[in-house]
Amino acid sequence: MILEVKDLVAGYEQKLIRNLFFSVPEPAFVAIIGHNGCGKSTFFKTFIQQIDYSGSISIKGQDIKKIPNPAAQGILAHLPQKNVVTFPVKVKDLVVMGAYRKKSFFENYTQEDYETVRFLLEKLQISHLAERNFPDLSGGEQQMVWLAQLMLQDAQLCLLDEPTQQLDVYHKKKVFKLLASWVQENHKTVLCITHDLHNLHFMPGYLLNLSKPNPQLEIISTETVAQNREFLESAPF
Numbered sequence: 001m002i003l004e005v006k007d008l009v010a011g012y013e014q015k016l017i018r019n020l021f022f023s024v025p026e027p028a029f030v031a032i033i034g035h036n037g038c039g040k041s042t043f044f045k046t047f048i049q050q051i052d053y054s055g056s057i058s059i060k061g062q063d064i065k066k067i068p069n070p071a072a073q074g075i076l077a078h079l080p081q082k083n084v085v086t087f088p089v090k091v092k093d094l095v096v097m098g099a100y101r102k103k104s105f106f107e108n109y110t111q112e113d114y115e116t117v118r119f120l121l122e123k124l125q126i127s128h129l130a131e132r133n134f135p136d137l138s139g140g141e142q143q144m145v146w147l148a149q150l151m152l153q154d155a156q157l158c159l160l161d162e163p164t165q166q167l168d169v170y171h172k173k174k175v176f177k178l179l180a181s182w183v184q185e186n187h188k189t190v191l192c193i194t195h196d197l198h199n200l201h202f203m204p205g206y207l208l209n210l211s212k213p214n215p216q217l218e219i220i221s222t223e224t225v226a227q228n229r230e231f232l233e234s235a236p237f
């Protein structure tokens with residue numbers, strides 16, 4: 001199993017995640033959906049030990065609590081919803097930082113690292129942004145840059161918190177296609193929080209609706225997406 005979540009309970013005064021069980025048998029795309037405030041980001045916080053929880057989360061059979069620094073080992077990468085940079089930095093220099101885990105403390109990024117950056121920016125069709133000052137970019141452009149950095153991290157399991165939130169319809173669709181190829185060609189597992197249900201139809205993978213009383217992995221199909229959309233369009237409480 002690439003990912004096993006067993007009897008997970010987490011939240012604040014109110015437990016938002018209650019007795020969650022699911023397993024992902026092989027590298028896959030999993031859309032995490034649900035109403036605002038249902039606990040999607042909170043669920044991700046359990047993976048990065050930002051919140052107490054009971055139960056267990058295992059990646060390839062190893063309890064995540066027992067893996068020292070899973071990000072540095074290339075096991076886990078997390079792209080949060082808000083990621084603010086206030087200092088001036090060129091896009092290519094921000095993206096190359098995704099390679100940090102392969103470096104020792106004083107080691108500089110190499111020509112080869114920058115070649116990989118060039119390749120990824122091309123893949124994401126944002127090569128024209130390489131020399132731009134990152135804080136000057138639009139919200140959507142910044143989101144594309146963070147995705148490039150995340151891809152450079154090359155982790156087995158990627159947690160993306162609404163990566164397409166600020167993107168226009170063209171770029172939303174493109175990012176979902178890219179995530180599908182990331183899973184199929186690079187054999188990565190992607191958990192992606194999203195409200196873009198209309199882009200899920202063509203995604204091979206699963207969805208997990210955390211608004212449901214007993215959330216289960218459901219195979220993505222036109223029917224399951226429609227059923228979940230209907231569920232979410234009704235009042236949350």
Ligand SMILES: Nc1ncnc2c1ncn2[C@@H]1O[C@H](COP(=O)(O)OP(=O)(O)OP(=O)(O)O)[C@@H](O)[C@H]1O
Binds near residue numbers: 039042
């Ligand atoms: N540190 C905290 N202390 C107390 N309550 C919190 C804390 N962080 C989040 N919450 C609450 O927990 C609930 C779930 O928050 P969470 O961010 O997980 O929602 P979400 O499903 O990701 O929502 P959205 O779709 O709006 O991003 C919200 O009601 C939020 O106000």
